[in-house]
Amino acid sequence: xxxxxxxxxxxxxxxxxxxxxxxxxxxxxxxxxxxxxxxxxxxxxxxxxxxxxxxxxxxxxxxxxxxxxxxxxxxxxxxxxxxxxxxxxxxxxxxxxxxxxxxxxxxxxxxxxxxxxxxxxxxxxxxxxxxxxxxxxxxxxxxxxxxxxxxxxxxx
Numbered sequence: 616x617x618x619x620x621x622x623x624x625x626x627x628x629x630x631x632x633x634x635x636x637x638x639x640x641x642x643x644x645x646x647x648x649x650x651x652x653x654x655x656x657x658x659x660x661x662x663x664x665x666x667x668x669x670x671x672x673x674x675x676x677x678x679x680x681x682x683x684x685x686x687x688x689x690x691x692x693x694x695x696x697x698x699x700x701x702x703x704x705x706x707x708x709x710x711x712x713x714x715x716x717x718x719x720x721x722x723x724x725x726x727x728x729x730x731x732x733x734x735x736x737x738x739x740x741x742x743x744x745x746x747x748x749x750x751x752x753x754x755x756x757x758x759x760x761x762x763x764x765x766x767x768x769x770x771x
Contacts (some may be wrong), residue, residue, distance in 0.1 A: 658688055658712065658754065668752075669693045675757055684761040688696030691716060692752050695744040705759040707735040717746040727755075733768075 620635040642728060644690070651685035656663070665687075667673030671694035685705070692713075711727040718725050718733060720741040727733050735741050745753075 658756070663688055665690055667691055667696075671695060671697045675755075680724040683760060683762045686759040687759070688765040689755040689757055690752055690753070691743060691745075696742040699740045699742050701738060701740045702735070702759060703738055705761045706737045706764055707741075708758040708760065709733040709735070710758075712756060714750035715746055715748035716743040716753050716755070718743050734764075 621639050624631045624636045665676035668690045669692055675689035678688050679686040711729050711731045715728045721739050726746055
C-alpha cells in the first residue's frame with residue numbers, strides 16, 4: 616500500500632505555495648527541542664489577573680510585547696472605566712471573549728459581545744463602561760499595533 620504525500624501550504628507575502636512531502640512535518644526532532652515556544656495557556660486562569668479586574672483605573676495584563684505589537688488581557692468586572700484613554704502611538708483592536716462592554720469613543724458608541732472585534736484608530740479617545748449584557752467578569756484581548764493597518768476583509 617503506497618503512502619500518499621503530505622500536502623503543506625506555505626504562505627509567503629499573503630500567497631500560498633504548495634509543498635508536497637513524503638513525511639509529515641511533525642517528524643522533525645529539531646523543532647521538538649523548542650516545543651515550549653508553542654505556548655498554550657488559559658486566559659481564565661486566576662494567575663492571569665490584570666489590575667483592572669476590580670479597579671477602574673487599573674491596567675490590562677501585558678501578555679506579549681514586540682516592537683510594533685503589544686497583546687494585553689483585560690478583565691473588567693466591577694467598575695466602569697471612569698476616565699478617557701487615547702493611544703497616541705498605536706491602533707487598538709479589541710476582541711471580546713466573555714461578557715459585554717459598552718465602548719464610548721469620539722467616533723460613536725459600540726457594544727462588544729463575545730466574538731466581536733472592535734477597531735479603534737490611533738489617537739481616538741475611548742473608554743469602556745458596563746452595560747445590561749455585562750457579566751461579573753468581562754474578558755477582552757487587546758492588540759496595540761503601531762504600524763499602519765489596512766482593512767482588507769470583504770463585506771459579505
